[in-house]
Amino acid sequence: MANNTSFPCAIILLFCVSIFLTNSSHAMQSFNVQRYGARGDGRTDATKPFLTAWSLACGSRAQSMVYIPRGTYLVGNIVFWGPCKNIITFKVDGTLVAPANYWSIGNSGYWILFAKVNRILVYGGTIDAKGAAYWSCRKKGGYCPQGARSLSFSWCNNVLLSGLTSFNSQNIHITVHHSSNVRIQNIRIRAPSGSPNTDGIIVQSSSGVTISGATIGTGDDCIALNQGAKNVWIERVSCGPGHGISIGSLGDYANEEGVQNVTVTSSVFTKTQNGVRIKTWAKPSTGFVRNVEFRNLVMRNVENPVIIDQNYCPNRNGCSRQGSGIKISGVTYANIKGTSTTPISMKLDCSGSNPCTGLMLRNINLTYLRRSSASYCRNAHGRSSGVLVPRNCM
Numbered sequence: 001m002a003n004n005t006s007f008p009c010a011i012i013l014l015f016c017v018s019i020f021l022t023n024s025s026h027a028m029q030s031f032n033v034q035r036y037g038a039r040g041d042g043r044t045d046a047t048k049p050f051l052t053a054w055s056l057a058c059g060s061r062a063q064s065m066v067y068i069p070r071g072t073y074l075v076g077n078i079v080f081w082g083p084c085k086n087i088i089t090f091k092v093d094g095t096l097v098a099p100a101n102y103w104s105i106g107n108s109g110y111w112i113l114f115a116k117v118n119r120i121l122v123y124g125g126t127i128d129a130k131g132a133a134y135w136s137c138r139k140k141g142g143y144c145p146q147g148a149r150s151l152s153f154s155w156c157n158n159v160l161l162s163g164l165t166s167f168n169s170q171n172i173h174i175t176v177h178h179s180s181n182v183r184i185q186n187i188r189i190r191a192p193s194g195s196p197n198t199d200g201i202i203v204q205s206s207s208g209v210t211i212s213g214a215t216i217g218t219g220d221d222c223i224a225l226n227q228g229a230k231n232v233w234i235e236r237v238s239c240g241p242g243h244g245i246s247i248g249s250l251g252d253y254a255n256e257e258g259v260q261n262v263t264v265t266s267s268v269f270t271k272t273q274n275g276v277r278i279k280t281w282a283k284p285s286t287g288f289v290r291n292v293e294f295r296n297l298v299m300r301n302v303e304n305p306v307i308i309d310q311n312y313c314p315n316r317n318g319c320s321r322q323g324s325g326i327k328i329s330g331v332t333y334a335n336i337k338g339t340s341t342t343p344i345s346m347k348l349d350c351s352g353s354n355p356c357t358g359l360m361l362r363n364i365n366l367t368y369l370r371r372s373s374a375s376y377c378r379n380a381h382g383r384s385s386g387v388l389v390p391r392n393c394m
Contacts, residue, residue: 028063028089031056033073040071040094047076058084058117065089068125072097077108077148082117082156092125092164098148102134106145106170113152120156124163127151131170135195147171147197153179162186172199173218181208188215193241195219200242203229205257211237218242222272226250227287228257237267244274244302247292249312251285251326258288268298275305275336278328280351282313285325292331299338299345305366306333308380310351323353332360340366345373346390348380355379365389 031053034040038049050066050073057064063086071094080090096112098105105111111129114120129150137144150169153159159182166173166189173189176182184201191198200216203209205228215238216222222239224246225232239245245267247259269275276294280287299305308331310324328350345366350356359382366373366389377393384392 028065029057029060030065030067032067032069034069038068038073040069040073042072042074042097044074045076046073047078050075050078054080057088058082061085063087063089065091068092068094068096070094074099075112077105077111079113079115080117081115082120084117084119087119087121088117090120090122092123095126095128098129100130100133102131102137102170103145105129105148106134109146109148110152111148111150111170113154114156114159116155117153117159118157120158121160122162122164126165126167128167129169131168131191131195131198134170138196149173149175151175152177153182155179157181159183160185164188165190167191168195169198171197172202174201176201176203176206176209179206179209182206183210183212184214185210186213189218191218193217193219199224202226203232205229207231209233211235214238216242221246224248225259225262227259229262230258230260232262234262234264235266238270239267240270240272240300242272244269244272244277244304246274246277246279247289248277248279249281250279250287250289251281251283251324254283254285254325256285256287258290259292260288260290262292264294264297266296268300269302269305269338270300271302273303274307275299275302276307276333277304278308278331279312280310280324280326280328282311282319282322282324282351284322287325288327288329289331290327290329293334294332294336295334297336299336299340299366301339301341303341304345304347305338305340306336306346306348306364308348308350308356311349324351325354326351327354328356330358331356332362333364334360334362336363337365340368340373343368343374344376346375346393348375348377348394350379352379355381357381359394360384361388361392361394362386363388
C-alpha cells in the first residue's frame with residue numbers, strides 16, 4: 001500500500017484557517033478588485049486592478065482576501081508573486097475570461113500563475129481560456145504560439161484550491177510544479193475530447209499533493225503525474241472523456257526524478273482512452289516508479305483499462321530499438337471492475353532492460369462484450385490473489 005496521507009498537517013492547518021476566515025470575515029482585510037478599477041463587463045481589461053488588489057493583500061501583515069465579485073472579468077497574462085506576509089484568500093464569485101486573440105496569452109506558457117506563494121486559499125469561480133481558436137490553429141498546422149496553461153502553482157507551499165471550474169484551456173488546465181502540501185478539491189474541468197493537450201491536472205516535482213472530488217473531461221490525460229511527483233493521493237475522480245489517469249510519460253531525459261508513493265482510489269473512468277496508465281519512453285534513464293496503488297476503480301467502456309507501456313516512442317523518433325531505463329516496482333492493482341472496449345483489458349508491457357517487479361493483481365473483473373477479456377504481459381513479474389478476469393499473465 002502506498003505510504004500516503006490524504007490530509008498533510010499543513011493542509012489541515014489551512015482548513016482550520018479557512019473555516020475561521022469563513023465564519024469571521026471581519027477578521028481579515030478584503031481587497032475587492034472593483035475598488036481598483038475592475039469592471040465585470042467581460043470587455044474591460046482587469047489585469048492591472050487584479051494585480052493592485054493582490055499587491056495590497058500580499059503586503060498586508062493581516063490576514064487578507066482578494067475578492068472578485070460576480071461578473072465577467074477580462075484578464076491577460078497575470079502573475080501573483082509571493083512571498084506574502086500572511087495567509088491570503090483568493091475568493092472568486094465571478095468568471096475570469098482570456099482575451100479572444102489567443103496570441104495575447106499563448107506565448108508565455110501560462111495564463112494565471114501563483115508563484116512563490118505560501119499559505120494561499122483559492123475558492124470558487126470559473127475561468128475560461130477560450131481555447132477553441134487556438135486548437136483550430138494547432139489542428140491546421142499553422143504558425144501558433146506554444147499555448148498557455150490556465151492556472152499554475154509554481155514554487156508554492158500550503159495551497160488549497162477548492163470549487164473551481166475551468167473551461168477550454170489552450171493547453172493544460174491546472175499545473176502544480178515545484179510545490180508542496182497542495183490540496184485540490186471539488187473542481188470541474190471541461191474541454192472537448194478533440195482538443196489537443198488539454199490535460200486536466202499535471203503534477204511535477206511536487207510532494208504532498210491531494211486531489212479529491214473532481215469531474216474532468218478533456219482531450220488528454222485527466223490527471224498526469226510527471227517526474228518528481230511523490231506522496232500523491234487521488235480520490236473520487238470522474239474521468240471522461242480523456243486519456244485517463246497517467247504516471248508519465250517519463251524517461252524522455254537521461255536524469256529524471258522518480259515518481260513514488262502514489263494512491264489512486266474510488267474513481268470512475270467513462271469512455272476514456274485509458275484507465276490507469278504508466279507510460280515511459282523507450283530510452284535510457286535513471287528514473288523510477290515505485291510504491292503505487294490503483295484501487296477501488298470502475299471502468300465504463302474504456303479502451304485500455306489497465307496499462308503499462310514502457311515502449312513509448314512516437315514516430316520512432318530518437319528511441320527506436322532502445323529499452324526504457326525507468327524501473328517500475330511495487331505497483332498494486334486492486335478491486336478494479338468494469339468493461340473494456342478492446343479484447344485486451346490489461347496490458348503490462350515492461351522494459352526488457354528493466355523488467356517490472358513486485359506487481360500485485362487482486363480482485364480484478366474486466367469484461368469485453370459481456371465476456372471475459374484477455375491480458376498481455378511482457379517482462380512483468382509479480383503475484384496475484386482473489387478473482388482475476390482477465391487471467392494473470394505474469
